[in-house]
Amino acid sequence: MSVEDVLLTADADGVRTLTLNRPKAYNALTVELKERLLDALREASATPEVRAVVLTGAGKAFCAGQDLKEHAELLTAGDPAPLGTVAKHYNPIIRAIVALPKPVIAAINGTAAGAGAGFAYACDLRLAASSAGFRMAFAGVGLGPDSGASWTLQRLVGYGRAEELMLLGRPVDAAEALRFGLVSEVVADEELPGRAHELAAQLAAGPTCAFAKVKEVLNKASSSTLDEALAAEDEAQSFLGATEDHREAVTAFVAKRKPEFHSR
CATH class of the missing domain: 1.10.12 (Lyase 2-enoyl-coa Hydratase; Chain  A, domain 2)
Structure with missing residues (x-):
């Protein structure tokens, strides 16, 4: 693995860990990272030796969502790519997570915002570090939800709560996320990687x-x-x-x- 890779992959005990690796940008989603993640999810699905998947982020954030710097630069240049990223990237990524025939665990090591939160919601289980948090940031930038959040969030917390979180865009910390049912467990920051792998390995050894x-x-x-x-x-x-x-x-x-x- 190269430290320059925007997505890191590691295998152990039947578990494949996929780490979003743009820590200086809070793992914001560029075209390159979205395409790499989609390819990695498809590969994990097709690899028999992979029996469970952990999705996490490097540094202090899980994923800040769309890289708005790249988004703005492409829009300014008249590139139509940003307007097609939902159909080309986000929808296939969410379908890949949901349809992956193996358990997928989100190890939420920090902020999960926008599409980053959507990725976490689409996973089968969510473990959060105590410093983690969620934010539905779409309305704040004049957009509606994407990355499957309109479908997944209300199934996790109910329609009324989902609408509140999307309209207000307020942050939800780890303790509140646990109360809402957004996550199944909160652990100390330093314990998250080990706990996520432990749970994934348990599932990987199962049927x-x-x-x-x-x-x-x-x-x-x-x-x-x-x-x-x-x-x-x-x-x-x-x-x-x-x-x-x-x-x-x-x-x-x-x-x-x-x-x-x-x-x-």
Whole structure:
């Protein structure tokens, strides 16, 4: 890995850690970083040895959202690219996180604002450092939400709270985020990397085939009728019941031993 890389990748214990690496710019999202992240998510999805993913940031911030300096420079130059970044970058990144058939943990080491917060909301689990915070900064720059935040945030905290946070754009610190249900756990800053890896490694050792179906069924159920949700559950159980992981879990239960899962 090079210290100049805008995205760092590290593998250990079946966990791939993706680190946004523009610390001097609070990991603000340039075109290069967005494209690198999208490629990395797709690669993690397609790599069998990767069984869980951690997304985090370098330095004092998780991600400050869109790099407004690059955005302004391109707009001033008459480049149409900034106006297409939602369709070209943010939407595919959110789809990649949500559809990734492995658990994705956001280790929020500092401020997560705008699209950076959207990325965190799209992850399956969110752990926050005590110094972390969230801010829906879109309205403050004359824009509406993107990066899936209109879909994910209200599912985490409810419609009314989501509207409040988006209209007012006020910061939410780690303690308040825990009360709202934005994060599942808050730890000391220095403990966050180790705790995130510990949790991701625990999931990586689990039945990742089942985890993929859990994600899939929940996503379908969030916008389906009861009958459609029941049908999706039936389909998932039929698939998972035929996996080696399920047979191993049952065998281990009868034998009173810990199961060993291989995502098959």
